Amino acid sequence: MVQSGDMQHVESKPRTARDRARAEVTMEIKAAARRRLAADGAAALSLRAVARDVGMVSSAVYRYFPSRDDLLTALIVDAYAAVGAAARAADETIPRAESLRRWLVVSAAVRSWARSTPHEYGLIFGTPVPGYRAPVDTVDPAASVPLILFDIIAVGAAAGGVVSWSERPMPAALRRELGAVRTALAGSLDGSLDGAAAVSDAALGQGIMAWTQLIGAISFEMFGHLHNVIDDHEVYFAQQMRNVGLDLGLDVTRPRRRSGRAT
Amino acid sequence: MVQSGDMQHVESKPRTARDRARAEVTMEIKAAARRRLAADGAAALSLRAVARDVGMVSSAVYRYFPSRDDLLTALIVDAYAAVGAAARAADETIPRAESLRRWLVVSAAVRSWARSTPHEYGLIFGTPVPGYRAPVDTVDPAASVPLILFDIIAVGAAAGGVVSWSERPMPAALRRELGAVRTALAGSLDGSLDGAAAVSDAALGQGIMAWTQLIGAISFEMFGHLHNVIDDHEVYFAQQMRNVGLDLGLDVTRPRRRSGRAT
DNA sequence: AACAAACGAGAGCAGTGCTCTTGACACTGC
DNA sequence: GCAGTGTCAAGAGCACTGCTCTCGTTTGTT
Known part of the structure; x- marks a missing residue:
C-alpha cells in the first residue's frame, strides 16, 4: 500500500574493490556512531571515540564524513x-x-x-x-x-x-x-x-x-x-x-x- | 487569578557585602550565559566563553556554578x-x-x-x-x-x-x-x-x-x-x-x- | 610502467570542562 | 586592633574535543 519511492538508494553494486571497501567502512563508522549515540546521546557523540571504536585514527574518519555534523546528519x-x-x-x-x-x-x-x-x-x-x-x-x-x-x-x-x-x-x-x-x-x-x-x-x-x-x-x-x-x-x-x-x-x-x- | 505560590524565592536582602556581591556576580554570569545561549544555542554554550564575557577566568565561575550543567539548569x-x-x-x-x-x-x-x-x-x-x-x-x-x-x-x-x-x-x-x-x-x-x-x-x-x-x-x-x-x-x-x-x-x-x- | 587519486597515520592547533594550588581580600571573634 | 578563618580570582595543568595539514603508502587508471 503506502510506499514512498525510496527504492532508488540501493545504489548499484560497487565495482572496484576500493569502492566496496569504502562503502563497508562507511557502514562500520555509522554503526559504531549509532552505538555510541544509543549509549551516550547526540551531545556526547565524539568523532574521535567512534574512530577508536572502528580501529582508525580520527583524521581517517574525515575521509568518509567531512565533519561531525555530517556524521550526525547521516x-x-x-x-x-x-x-x-x-x-x-x-x-x-x-x-x-x-x-x-x-x-x-x-x-x-x-x-x-x-x-x-x-x-x-x-x-x-x-x-x-x-x-x-x-x-x-x-x-x-x-x-x-x-x-x-x-x-x-x-x-x-x-x-x-x-x-x-x-x-x-x-x-x-x-x-x-x-x-x-x-x-x-x-x-x-x-x-x-x-x-x-x-x-x-x-x-x-x-x-x-x-x-x-x-x-x-x-x-x-x-x-x-x-x-x-x-x-x-x-x-x-x-x-x-x-x-x-x-x-x-x-x-x-x-x-x-x-x-x-x-x- | 492563577498564581502559583512562587513568591518565596525572593530571598531576603543579602546582608553582608560579600553576599550581595555574590548574588550580583551570579546574576551577571547568568545574564551573560543567557546572551550566549540566545546567540549560539545550548550545545555551544561554553563556560569559558561566558567567563570571558563577564571578565573573569573560567575557574572563578566554578565558585558560582559547580558545573556547566548546573549553569544550564539555572x-x-x-x-x-x-x-x-x-x-x-x-x-x-x-x-x-x-x-x-x-x-x-x-x-x-x-x-x-x-x-x-x-x-x-x-x-x-x-x-x-x-x-x-x-x-x-x-x-x-x-x-x-x-x-x-x-x-x-x-x-x-x-x-x-x-x-x-x-x-x-x-x-x-x-x-x-x-x-x-x-x-x-x-x-x-x-x-x-x-x-x-x-x-x-x-x-x-x-x-x-x-x-x-x-x-x-x-x-x-x-x-x-x-x-x-x-x-x-x-x-x-x-x-x-x-x-x-x-x-x-x-x-x-x-x-x-x-x-x-x-x- | 607511470601517474593521479584515495587512503591511513601522525603531529599539531585552538578550544573545551574541570581540578588544583597560590596569593589576596573580607569578615569574624578575641 | 589584630590574628584567624573562610571566600575569592587567577593561573597552570590534565584529558579531551573538532579539525587541518603533511607524509608515505596503496590502489585504480591510462
Whole structure:
C-alpha cells in the first residue's frame, strides 16, 4: 500500500574493490556512531571515540564524513528511515480499510520505536543539533510516516468518515496552503490516490493535528514532561491516540456492522 | 487569578557585602550565559566563553556554578519562569469567564515567547541536555503554564462547557491517575478551586491533550518540521488552537450572547 | 610502467570542562 | 586592633574535543 519511492538508494553494486571497501567502512563508522549515540546521546557523540571504536585514527574518519555534523546528519537520515520502516511494517499487518486500527497500530509503532532508541528519536524530533540546516537528504525520508497517516485518513474519508472539525470555518490562506500539501502528499502515494481528493481541508488540518499530537505525546513521555503526571504511559498513550482517531472519524468500519464491511 | 505560590524565592536582602556581591556576580554570569545561549544555542554554550564575557577566568565561575550543567539548569529554571510569566500576563488581560479567549491568548503568548527566545524554548521543550536529571528545582516552575490551562478548563467546565471526549470510555487505571493529577492541580490554585471538581476525567485528559498539542505545534514550527508544509505559521497556529479550544468546550460565553459579556 | 587519486597515520592547533594550588581580600571573634 | 578563618580570582595543568595539514603508502587508471 503506502510506499514512498525510496527504492532508488540501493545504489548499484560497487565495482572496484576500493569502492566496496569504502562503502563497508562507511557502514562500520555509522554503526559504531549509532552505538555510541544509543549509549551516550547526540551531545556526547565524539568523532574521535567512534574512530577508536572502528580501529582508525580520527583524521581517517574525515575521509568518509567531512565533519561531525555530517556524521550526525547521516544518522538522522537513517533514523527517519528506521521509524518509517517500523510504521510501515505495523501498518501492513492491518487491512487497509480498517482506518482506526491502522492509526492505533501505527502510532503505537512510532512510540515503541522511540522507546527502543530514545536518542535517535531525540535526534530527529528534539532540538535541532547545532545551527540547524535541514539538508535536502532529510526531507524525503522525513515524510514517510506522515504519508502513511495521510493514506489512513484518505481511506477513512473515502469510506464516509467525518472529521470533528468539518463544520468549522477556515481562513482562505490556510485552505490554499493545505491544497498544496494535499497534492504533494497525493503525488507521493503511488497506488490508488482516488481517496486523496476525499480528504477535506478540515480533515487535512485535523490530520496534521493528529501527527502533531502523536509526536507531542511521545516527546512529552520521552523528555520527561509527564513526570509526576502520568505513570502508566502505555494506557495513557493508547487512550489519547484512540480519542484522536475517533475525532478523525476513523471508526468507519465499526458503527453498525458486526464484522463485514460496506464501501 | 492563577498564581502559583512562587513568591518565596525572593530571598531576603543579602546582608553582608560579600553576599550581595555574590548574588550580583551570579546574576551577571547568568545574564551573560543567557546572551550566549540566545546567540549560539545550548550545545555551544561554553563556560569559558561566558567567563570571558563577564571578565573573569573560567575557574572563578566554578565558585558560582559547580558545573556547566548546573549553569544550564539555572537557565532552564529561569526559562520556565519566563514562559510562565508571559502566559500569566497574557491571561490577565482577559476576563476570567471567557475561557476560549483566554485559551487563545495564552497559547499565542507561549508561542510568541518561544519565537522570541527559541534557544530557551529548545532548552526546556527540546531534547534533554546531557543525561538528564530533572532536579526538584525545575518541577515547580514547569507547572505554571499547565496550571493556567487547568484554571481555564475548570472555569469553562463550571460554566457548562462540554468536552468532546466526554462520552468515551476510559480505563479505570487512567481515571485513578487523573484523579491524583486533579487534586494536585486544584491544590496549587489558591483562589476559588470550586470549579476544579467540575473538571471531569474526560476534560482533564483532553486538557492534557491540548497542552501536548500546544507544545507539539510550537515544537514543530520551531524545529522545522512544518517546513514545506506550512508557510504562514501565524494563521495555522491560531486555527489549530481555536479548534482545540472548541473541542475543549471553552466557547461557553459565546453561543447566544450578542456582544456584552456576562458576569 | 607511470601517474593521479584515495587512503591511513601522525603531529599539531585552538578550544573545551574541570581540578588544583597560590596569593589576596573580607569578615569574624578575641 | 589584630590574628584567624573562610571566600575569592587567577593561573597552570590534565584529558579531551573538532579539525587541518603533511607524509608515505596503496590502489585504480591510462
